[in-house]
Amino acid sequence: MTLATATPKRPRPVKRRTSAGDGERRLLDHGAWFLVLPALIPILVLSVGPLLYGIALAFTDAQSGRTEPTRWIGTLNFQDLLHDTLFWDSFRIGLLWAVGVTVPQFLLGLGLALLLNQPLRLRWLARALAIIPWAMPEVVVGIMWRLVYNPDAGILNETIRDLGLGDGRDWLSGLATALPAVMVVGVWAGMPQTTVALLAGLQNTPRELHEAAAMDGAGAWRRFRTVTWPAIRPVALAITALNFIWNFNSFALVYVLTNGGPGGRTRLPMLFAYEEAFRYGQFGYAAAMGCVMVAVISIVLAFHLVGRLRRGGDA
């Protein structure tokens, strides 16, 4: 498995500033530039550059289709943002959504990974089906669930009626139901990836360890705590942090399912910033929103790194 080979334990080379000709100190080996430049130039021009430009835009009054030149306005955008209750509403919804999707993704994903690690019939089918949510375009996932949630022609309400649980409702338009309904879709879309990653982690755990622990009389929970969890912890931490970031930044699902409605109850920060930039043309203001989002994500990443360092950096 790649897992084992991809994390070679190497002593981190100590940077030295003295002896010339030390390959470790050099930016790049001689002659390797022509191998690196074709990728490096687009990265700098189309990724690093725009990111810095984007941060700079947050301090300007840039707007689309305006004739006057763009001016530096300092932190005015951020001051406005501080008082923009709509933005903070969307920010709260974004955090709620990210947590409300990431946590079930992880818990259900872990449960399923443990399940699929057992010698069960039909587990091949579960793995085959897991491809559907994983490979589907997000737009199609959104469309598909609109068909499921459709108040009249959808299968969800029909099932509720068949079971005699009432008439069902218009899930995506209800003020109380819209966000939970969209969260279910988020979990559906991201769970297989989490499951498969954790499953691959589990399969790298030596079976003998389990058997030895069982022989010593350890119960299922003890075996999980002492053998399984330490083995899959690095994968679990990584996939959870990534899921959180992806979920916080998600756009297409909500755009298709509710377009932020009803009454802004599902307006995620990305949707808000998109509208601000490309519907109202407020480039500078939208860039400031982007900066605030980056700050939040950096905090998550920082926690993630601290979690890693605490383990002595062997993750």
Add this chain to the structure above:
Amino acid sequence: MRTGRAARTGQYAALLAYLVFLAFPFLWLVSTAFKPARELGSLHPTWIPKDPTLDNFRQAFDEQPLLQAALNSLVAALGAAVVAVLIATPMAYVMARHRTTLSRMATGWVVVSQAFPFVLVIIPLFLVLKNLRLINSMPGLIMVYVVWALPFALWMLVGYVRAVPAELEEAAAVDGAGKLRTLVSVTAPLLAPGIVATALFAFITAWNEFFFALVLLKTPEKQTLPVVLTHFIGAEGVADLGPLAAAAFLATLPSLVVFAVIQKRITGGMLAGAVKS
């Protein structure tokens, strides 16, 4: 290991619930796509169409320029996949074989780029591409897709290069082969399956992508499949369910087929990347 009968039953119940949860929305999509209009209007929808029809597919192609959109998606995805792999492979080789400052910085960029909210990148990109007159154009979109696919492509490729034993290259050098000769005749063939998997993955990511396409492509004849699909949903959120389902079903097939082929390799690549970060 022994497992009690009750526990086994519970396990199968959980597995069944998972299978139902995974499969039912997709089955419903397929069912809706093949239902005639009058069945879709009925108050008691059924799982299996009583009178399956291809009308929805015909109507979908009539309502929106689906063929053109599929062609646009194909061009964007192929372009992105080919260019991304062509420029990522040499760089991944350097990152895997030489531990230099640049390799470490590139690895850092790969990690950080996962965290960008696209909105912070798309506004400046939009302005730059507008000045270059590359808005509403395939080359502009492909450029964005290449950079967007690069982190993961590098991630996967570095893993594949590491899996090729450096001793093989050294042996070839001892036998008198030059550096380029070694790369072409020893390393490249061993890397080929990994390169293909990476290219296919880049293809799917671009095929499925929505946000950049939505912002950068303005006119219907230039738009890609995901963007055109959203046109089936009207301004008030009212949709013609049959054609919508039919078009959505068609748009998914290529991704599903390609993904089924490379899924194992992606899991490996993803893990290698995730654990290293």
